Amino acid sequence: MGRMGGGVGGGGGRATSPRLYSANASDYRLLEEVGYGASATVYRAIYIPSNEVVAVKCLDLDRCNSNLDDIRREAQTMSLIDHPNVIRAFCSFVVDRNLWVVMPFMAEGSCLHLMKIAYPDGFDEPAICTILKETLKALEYLHRQGHIHRDVKAGNILLDSNGVVKLADFGVSACMFDTGERQRSRNTFVGTPCWMAPEVLQPGSGYNSKADIWSFGITALELAHGHAPFSKYPPMKVLLMTMQNAPPGLDYDRDKKFSKLFKEMVAMCLVKDQTKRPTSEKLLKHSFFKQAKPPEVSVKKLFDDLPPLWNRVKALQLKDAAQLALKRMPSAEQEALSQSEYQRGVSAWNFDVEDLKAQAALIRDDDDDVISEPKEEDESMRTSSTSSSYKEASYHRSSLGKGETSEIVPDQSESQGESGLSSPGCSNQKDKDLLNDFVAARCDEKLGCRKNGIVNDRIVSTSETDSLSKAKIPIMKLRQTHSGPLVPNVLLGHSQSERSRNLERGESEAGQLAEKTKFDVRKPSLSGPLLLPNRASANSLSAPIKSSGGFRDSLDDKSKANLVQIKGRFSVTSENLDLAKDIPLGAVPLRSSQGSPLRKSASVGDWRFESKQMPGTPPKEHNNSSFPVSVVPHLQNLFQQTALQQELIASLLNSLPVVEVDVAQNGKSPTLPRTSEITESSDSAASQRERLLLLKITELQARMQSLTDELNQEKLKYKRLQQQLNAFSSQENGYGGGGGDA
Numbered sequence: 001m002g003r004m005g006g007g008v009g010g011g012g013g014r015a016t017s018p019r020l021y022s023a024n025a026s027d028y029r030l031l032e033e034v035g036y037g038a039s040a041t042v043y044r045a046i047y048i049p050s051n052e053v054v055a056v057k058c059l060d061l062d063r064c065n066s067n068l069d070d071i072r073r074e075a076q077t078m079s080l081i082d083h084p085n086v087i088r089a090f091c092s093f094v095v096d097r098n099l100w101v102v103m104p105f106m107a108e109g110s111c112l113h114l115m116k117i118a119y120p121d122g123f124d125e126p127a128i129c130t131i132l133k134e135t136l137k138a139l140e141y142l143h144r145q146g147h148i149h150r151d152v153k154a155g156n157i158l159l160d161s162n163g164v165v166k167l168a169d170f171g172v173s174a175c176m177f178d179t180g181e182r183q184r185s186r187n188t189f190v191g192t193p194c195w196m197a198p199e200v201l202q203p204g205s206g207y208n209s210k211a212d213i214w215s216f217g218i219t220a221l222e223l224a225h226g227h228a229p230f231s232k233y234p235p236m237k238v239l240l241m242t243m244q245n246a247p248p249g250l251d252y253d254r255d256k257k258f259s260k261l262f263k264e265m266v267a268m269c270l271v272k273d274q275t276k277r278p279t280s281e282k283l284l285k286h287s288f289f290k291q292a293k294p295p296e297v298s299v300k301k302l303f304d305d306l307p308p309l310w311n312r313v314k315a316l317q318l319k320d321a322a323q324l325a326l327k328r329m330p331s332a333e334q335e336a337l338s339q340s341e342y343q344r345g346v347s348a349w350n351f352d353v354e355d356l357k358a359q360a361a362l363i364r365d366d367d368d369d370v371i372s373e374p375k376e377e378d379e380s381m382r383t384s385s386t387s388s389s390y391k392e393a394s395y396h397r398s399s400l401g402k403g404e405t406s407e408i409v410p411d412q413s414e415s416q417g418e419s420g421l422s423s424p425g426c427s428n429q430k431d432k433d434l435l436n437d438f439v440a441a442r443c444d445e446k447l448g449c450r451k452n453g454i455v456n457d458r459i460v461s462t463s464e465t466d467s468l469s470k471a472k473i474p475i476m477k478l479r480q481t482h483s484g485p486l487v488p489n490v491l492l493g494h495s496q497s498e499r500s501r502n503l504e505r506g507e508s509e510a511g512q513l514a515e516k517t518k519f520d521v522r523k524p525s526l527s528g529p530l531l532l533p534n535r536a537s538a539n540s541l542s543a544p545i546k547s548s549g550g551f552r553d554s555l556d557d558k559s560k561a562n563l564v565q566i567k568g569r570f571s572v573t574s575e576n577l578d579l580a581k582d583i584p585l586g587a588v589p590l591r592s593s594q595g596s597p598l599r600k601s602a603s604v605g606d607w608r609f610e611s612k613q614m615p616g617t618p619p620k621e622h623n624n625s626s627f628p629v630s631v632v633p634h635l636q637n638l639f640q641q642t643a644l645q646q647e648l649i650a651s652l653l654n655s656l657p658v659v660e661v662d663v664a665q666n667g668k669s670p671t672l673p674r675t676s677e678i679t680e681s682s683d684s685a686a687s688q689r690e691r692l693l694l695l696k697i698t699e700l701q702a703r704m705q706s707l708t709d710e711l712n713q714e715k716l717k718y719k720r721l722q723q724q725l726n727a728f729s730s731q732e733n734g735y736g737g738g739g740g741d742a
């Protein structure tokens with residue numbers, strides 16, 4: 001155990017008198033877990049010598065990218081910070097493989113937690129204005145001191161019970177005046193992808209404090225919507241979108257509730273060219289911040305009536321556990337993945353290169369329309385990111401009962417093309433290079449980048465670009481942020497053991513959901529815009545339908561089950577008939593003059609035409625019920641066959657005047673010629689032929705008899721159905737008339 005960093009501090013700022021905090025772990029009693037990040041778990045704790053409540057952040061050194069020297073320097077920097085809006089470390093010390101950082105306890109936790117638990121759609125503008133102004137003051141101070149924060153986001157904006165706002169987490173901050181190793185580290189990727197400025201994402205290009213201004217703008221959107229832009233996408237996708245898309249912003253139409261000043265301020269921060277972004281000092285002078293109310297007025301009210309922070313955190317952990325269970329489903333992999341990083345508020349400076357590459361493999365085509373239409377994307381993102389954990393949290397306020405969509409897209413594997421990396425989102429060489437550069441940079445940065453085995457294979461395949469999408473890699477890793485032996489028992493009760501219990505509970509809770517989702521995801525969709533245009537562009541709409549990949553079989557089965565008739569290469573199913581209703585007329589290039597595209601099909605056209613000729617068929621039957629469609633063709637078939645056979649028999653009979661046949665009268669089998677008669681005419685040249693013909697006649701007569709029976713039965717059936725239909729329509733009329741009479 002060794003002491004690191006400053007040992008003095010007081011109440012998180014200049015407000016209280018300086019106090020010395022010991023670097024002895026036994027002087028701290030860790031209480032509830034109040035937060036967790038990529039590499040740390042934060043506890044409410046009692047500093048025993050003064051009986052003061054503090055926060056202890058336990059950083060798992062094994063999970064940090066930095067070496068001990070960097071961390072020591074980091075801690076020293078933290079202890080020198082002295083601003084009312086910046087969380088200051090009282091002291092820090094190493095406990096085995098953990099770094100304990102003692103800080104003031106911020107009783108209301110982070111803005112992210114608060115939104116997750118009670119404001120899934122974001123805060124109101126007065127609260128946002130105050131929070132942003134206080135945060136900007138912190139940034140202005142840090143920039144003046146030569147620091148770049150590099151991880152500005154709602155998860156790092158902490159609130160205390162009086163509404164005081166403090167910027168936290170210097171785990172990734174860089175000193176602008178540093179040289180050597182530290183300086184070089186600014187050419188690597190640090191930060192959280194959704195909040196990362198384009199220049200930070202561009203390997204090799206340097207960046208400065210303006211990167212914080214971009215993140216600040218993203219944080220403004222996060223506070224306004226309840227989530228950051230692109231938060232539903234995997235990091236690789238976010239990376240591409242940040243660089244390719246127009247910058248996100250507050251929409252003048254959609255975000256009507258927000259003022260013009262707010263929109264303007266955000267737009268100023270989210271300019272891709274860093275040189276055009278204002279400095280924090282200049283931004284602080286923007287008119288938007290002039291209207292800011294004091295924190296105790298606009299921020300404090302946000303947590304009225306909320307339970308204690310640790311109970312909220314526990315509720316969120318349960319939901320996280322359910323999310324993790326959900327992630328196990330391969331079909332929901334991408335969705336769960338994209339949500340997880342954001343929902344846990346995890347920073348990208350703990351990016352796992354393997355994770356990134358695997359996530360890149362999951363980039364799908366169907367998202368790519370979004371790339372060119374950022375606003376739509378944002379809209380869909382808004383729907384999806386308010387789903388799951390937020391909505392079900394028990395302490396919900398504003399949005400309880402609002403509609404919620406879990407956006408799980410059916411597998412459209414065939415439409416993806418060969419590779420995730422060759423999807424439109426990264427279809428050109430530039431994109432591929434970008435991804436490769438990015439992965440390479442991250443790989444260089446990461447000491448633990450493995451050089452062999454699966455990971456290595458996957459790295460190779462990234463540059464080859466073709467096999468990545470096929471890799472089905474178990475991506476999800478439960479990032480435990482604390483190692484056991486170093487932690488007192490009391491702590492374990494709230495962390496690992498509890499977390500695993502929660503996980504189990506969460507898994508069972510999520511089980512049903514998972515089942516449902518699995519079903520939903522895999523359920524083939526037999527209609528919809530993706531499939532219909534393809535069908536419509538085929539020569540005939542009634543041509544055999546080729547569905548995509550995964551559900552071709554099931555579709556075939558279904559087609560068979562619904563088969564109405566096959567005529568040559570045409571197969572018509574009742575499903576086609578249903579689909580025809582949904583097909584936009586304009587989408588069908590070869591529509592017949594009869595109106596319905598399906599009339600192009602000989603079979604369907606004929607049936608419809610002829611069925612109209614059936615005597616006594618009420619016109620209503622075509623749209624009212626499905627039975628005429630299936631019965632009429634059958635009847636017609638029988639009718640046609642019978643007529644043909646009758647014709648044949650008649651002509652045969654005409655040609656055989658000698659044979660005794662009694663077909664017409666009783667329909668029974670004809671009396672066969674007696675043996676003696678046959679013998680007598682054996683000389684006849686036609687005798688052989690006659691015999692054969694007689695046999696044929698007998699056969700045909702029998703067949704005709706059965707067909708006649710069948711026809712009679714069908715006629716009866718048809719009559720009954722007609723009666724039923726008549727009864728039904730008269731009932732309908734009766735209801736209508738009754739209503740009118742009454």
Ligand SMILES: Nc1ncnc2c1ncn2[C@@H]1O[C@H](COP(=O)(O)OP(=O)(O)OP(=O)(O)O)[C@@H](O)[C@H]1O
Binds near residue numbers: 109
């Ligand atoms: N002083 C504090 N008082 C109360 N809660 C805190 C305090 N510091 C941190 N937290 C809570 O703990 C969470 C995680 O803390 P922190 O962000 O420092 O961890 P981290 O591992 O660095 O996370 P990340 O790297 O993902 O940002 C915060 O989002 C916040 O909710």
